[in-house]
Amino acid sequence: MTKKEAIRYAATVLFAHKGFQETTMQDICKVTGTAEGTIFYHFKSKEQLLIAILEHAKTRILEEYETAFADREFASGLDMMEEAIAFYFHLTGLMEHEFTLLQRQFPHQLAEDNSECRAHLAAIYNCLTDIFERVVRAGQADGSMGDFEPRGTAMILFAMVDGLLRLKTCNLYEAGALFDQLVASCRRMLAKPRDGSC
Amino acid sequence: MTKKEAIRYAATVLFAHKGFQETTMQDICKVTGTAEGTIFYHFKSKEQLLIAILEHAKTRILEEYETAFADREFASGLDMMEEAIAFYFHLTGLMEHEFTLLQRQFPHQLAEDNSECRAHLAAIYNCLTDIFERVVRAGQADGSMGDFEPRGTAMILFAMVDGLLRLKTCNLYEAGALFDQLVASCRRMLAKPRDGSC
């Protein structure tokens, strides 16, 4: 790992767990064993360091998405939904620190007046919500899901998974323990309603 | 409004939207038109000011809960669920700044090594999640809901509502627009499965 990568990684961990403002450049120095000047040699400001972290996270998330969903076939929309939730859990395990960071407000705050930051965040969230929208459309196409408005339903699914992850971040509940229950709940929520005629 | 209340209110708004570390005591002075010393006369430190805010939020939430749910009868668990979600949306409108603040990490961070703060947060989250647990138990008692593990189901419901609210806080989606769809989704998720025999 190059020194630049080490700095970015250390900053990711520290920003995620201590906060942006709460992390000093000297904290990053201590962890990586570099001098302050070195950080500013590679990243021209603390803000640019954060943006580099977000860009890297975006790139990795899009890559993981490609390998997980490109050229895949699913038995039904409901099965694809299960796969999508599993992918989300897998991703948050793989990129734990990055997701903790994304759950914080400072990236969204920076996004308000920094278009580069805004673009990275938008790419990440579009990718994550589009997965669920694709799921709903696929389920409706193959008849395994009811006729619900796709975008809104996708946002509800995303809110469920993301909300559950937040409980973990805030030490309120161990999200992983609810995986099976979550999938079962989503199946009942999305399945085509059986009409009473029989 | 007394000066002390004005300071607490201004701090709530500023902490919620700018962050704790990012808000200076001088910011609060400007908004309230007081001198710096006055803040420290009423609250012995910046941290104690935050704790006072959380205590006040806790008190109000518990009060609102009392008036909304004490001595109420519901036609069924499913109807009570709808009422619970409506209550949550109502509350987040009423105490917008407090909820934005609760969605931030710094209260949870302070809670780690401040037992007073931890107690206030625990009281708030226990109240909010207990509502949903009561809903599930009531629904199972009257037969309108399936036989799902109550605590886990309550956490999923809470994650849905809280996750949706977060989308709003992060400017990703207007949560209110999904209220009807959310309620309908939860009904399908919780309703007793009709077995195929007929």
Added chain:
DNA sequence: GACAAAACCGACTGAGTACTCAGTCGATTT
């Protein structure tokens, strides 16, 4: 080995920041 460029170092700067404290002022009590 010579040389340039890239990478790295760490003491230093100056703009803030939380908190203090001696003192003001109007109201109430003695």
Added chain:
DNA sequence: AAATCGACTGAGTACTCAGTCGGTTTTGTC
């Protein structure tokens, strides 16, 4: 009229932190 009180003031203090700059080391190339 004197004494007491408590809310409030704002300049001062000790300290922190992002960012700079002049210098040193490492690396790649001929």
